[in-house]
Amino acid sequence: MRPFKYSRANDASQAVQLAVANKNAKFLAGGTNLLDLMKEDVERPTELVDVTRLKFTEIKASDGGISLGALAKNTDTANHPLVRQNYPLLTQAILAGASGQIRNMATNGGNLSQRTRCPYFYDVAMPCNKREPGTGCGAFEGLNRMHAIFGWSEKCVAVYPSDMAVALAALDAVVKVSGANGKERSIAFADFHRLPGDTPEKDNNLQPGDLITSIELPKNNFAAKSYYLKVRDRASYAFALVSVAAALETDGNTIKQARVAMGGVAHKPWRATEAEKVLAGKAATEAVFIQAAEAEMRNAKPLEHNRFKVELGKRAIVRALMMANGGAAASQGGASNG
Amino acid sequence: MSDDFDETSEPDLTADEEALLKELPTLTDVGQARRKFIGQSIAGGLGIFALTLLEQEKVLAALAISPDAMFAPAMGVENSVKVALKINGAAKSLVVDSRMVLLDALRERLELTGSKKGCDHGQCGACTVIVDGRRVLSCLTLAATCEGKEVTTIEGLAQVDNLHPMQAAFIKNDGFQCGYCTPGQICSAVAMLNEAKNGEASYVTADVRQMPRSVELTDDEIRERMSGNICRCGAYPNIIKAIQEVHSGKQAAQTWNFHKPETKQADAINDVLTKEATSDATV
Numbered sequence: 167m168r169p170f171k172y173s174r175a176n177d178a179s180q181a182v183q184l185a186v187a188n189k190n191a192k193f194l195a196g197g198t199n200l201l202d203l204m205k206e207d208v209e210r211p212t213e214l215v216d217v218t219r220l221k222f223t224e225i226k227a228s229d230g231g232i233s234l235g236a237l238a239k240n241t242d243t244a245n246h247p248l249v250r251q252n253y254p255l256l257t258q259a260i261l262a263g264a265s266g267q268i269r270n271m272a273t274n275g276g277n278l279s280q281r282t283r284c285p286y287f288y289d290v291a292m293p294c295n296k297r298e299p300g301t302g303c304g305a306f307e308g309l310n311r312m313h314a315i316f317g318w319s320e321k322c323v324a325v326y327p328s329d330m331a332v333a334l335a336a337l338d339a340v341v342k343v344s345g346a347n348g349k350e351r352s353i354a355f356a357d358f359h360r361l362p363g364d365t366p367e368k369d370n371n372l373q374p375g376d377l378i379t380s381i382e383l384p385k386n387n388f389a390a391k392s393y394y395l396k397v398r399d400r401a402s403y404a405f406a407l408v409s410v411a412a413a414l415e416t417d418g419n420t421i422k423q424a425r426v427a428m429g430g431v432a433h434k435p436w437r438a439t440e441a442e443k444v445l446a447g448k449a450a451t452e453a454v455f456i457q458a459a460e461a462e463m464r465n466a467k468p469l470e471h472n473r474f475k476v477e478l479g480k481r482a483i484v485r486a487l488m489m490a491n492g493g494a495a496a497s498q499g500g501a502s503n504g
Numbered sequence: 505m506s507d508d509f510d511e512t513s514e515p516d517l518t519a520d521e522e523a524l525l526k527e528l529p530t531l532t533d534v535g536q537a538r539r540k541f542i543g544q545s546i547a548g549g550l551g552i553f554a555l556t557l558l559e560q561e562k563v564l565a566a567l568a569i570s571p572d573a574m575f576a577p578a579m580g581v582e583n584s585v586k587v588a589l590k591i592n593g594a595a596k597s598l599v600v601d602s603r604m605v606l607l608d609a610l611r612e613r614l615e616l617t618g619s620k621k622g623c624d625h626g627q628c629g630a631c632t633v634i635v636d637g638r639r640v641l642s643c644l645t646l647a648a649t650c651e652g653k654e655v656t657t658i659e660g661l662a663q664v665d666n667l668h669p670m671q672a673a674f675i676k677n678d679g680f681q682c683g684y685c686t687p688g689q690i691c692s693a694v695a696m697l698n699e700a701k702n703g704e705a706s707y708v709t710a711d712v713r714q715m716p717r718s719v720e721l722t723d724d725e726i727r728e729r730m731s732g733n734i735c736r737c738g739a740y741p742n743i744i745k746a747i748q749e750v751h752s753g754k755q756a757a758q759t760w761n762f763h764k765p766e767t768k769q770a771d772a773i774n775d776v777l778t779k780e781a782t783s784d785a786t787v
Contacts, residue, residue, distance in 0.1 A: 169583055170603070172646070197646060197649070198644050201605070201646065205624065239638075241638070244704075244705065245703075245704045250715055254713050257705060258712060261705060261707040261709075261712075265733075266692070266696060266732055267626075267640055267692065267732045268641065271644065401728075401731075402707070402731035403732055
């Protein structure tokens, strides 16, 4: 690991000041991804600004919804009574990610700021436009089984690794940040992460010095019918091949509103808007779920080694919707497929 | 079991070797303790096995280098950070390189080598320790961030001469083969049972909206919750048995003993092992 200066911030303005003063500084929260990348020589900050002593650890009811402190740990967020009761989709998604140890360390803000696990990004001997702009994409014509089927560009086919973020995308979260000018602003979740385009080095739309302070979730009526399905190579502690966050609000058997978001398929959490359009106003039946899944996956553009993700994605959407509609009590299928 | 060398005969040593040996009394103590340990663990049950392990720990602890040498920053420290923290109940103060992770601070500076470095990238769990009551990965925790924290390592679980119930259960249930992942497995398991006791959910929890005061762990729940600890020997079935035994509080019969007992002594040992797996009554 390269030498770096360690600074401990006492409040948000000090943290932002330190980050603005040194453009090679990075905020350090849980460190579970950042330190790993520094050991791999992928990240090379000259200064780490430790923000873990800041106050943004609270989880509280807010405007009928909930406010999740950026520095609350993933474990504490997943297990908070308000989250488990009103946003079980988020609880499930967080618990589908990483391991108990890592969830105890990782923070909510850090989860959104983690970087892709694309092996070409991690291997400094390989070309990667995300790590070193202009060097090319090793995965585009390389081994791309784990890579994107939506929204990629020839510059980058990496996928976003977070499970938590998939649920947040489905639940229309809003990210609050404290900017370099000291002003707070809100970023709609759909605008937080970005597609690679010509600048894959940028994972999200944060500006230099921006510090995430909280994630806000609006009130919804999905708590009774939601499910996070994660399909992976082993039963636990692995990144998703495909994951689906599904939520339904029904009136009798009619779908009033549906939310579907996917993980493991794009450079950002992929909101399945085509599927949602099909579902709205229809009966909650398997036939309709299949129609919705087909509508979404019709636009998939697989790479050489990940064609399987199209059929897998279709089946995963149907399965997640079925599980969501069956209610949480029928959700034990999760045990067998992780 | 036959000894590799005759303890009673004096080996031929040069004058230099003789002098060196005299200067290292503690080292010969360790050898003595080790031989005694082998003899005792054959003669007695696991109660003695456990006790002798602790005895050995004590002797090894006497070998520790002086505190001054321990807390002085090593040569070549860059961007030094001063950290005061509690480790296994004792206050420690260290000056560390900003790059030093907690795992290296424990192993290289504090002589606590129980926590193991497996992958050093947060993928194997061998470095798991408990910080402020929560299991975390010490390989991805900067020592500099541990100011004011309370760290418990595998060395801090036993109470004087009594193994932590999880340690005893791992021995009884044969929850390891090479033992490299074991300190991490045990620290992880101890903290995990606390998580379950506090009602925390996992990905295989049937309905996360139901919030029981504490969670009854099925084997599936244990597998999911322990998935951050990899065991290359594949001792998983026995690790689960060990954890389940501590979790349920129900003693299971010990299922292993020495292969093909051929002597009365071996018969007697197996008898003791199967009956008195963790009891001190055999001492």
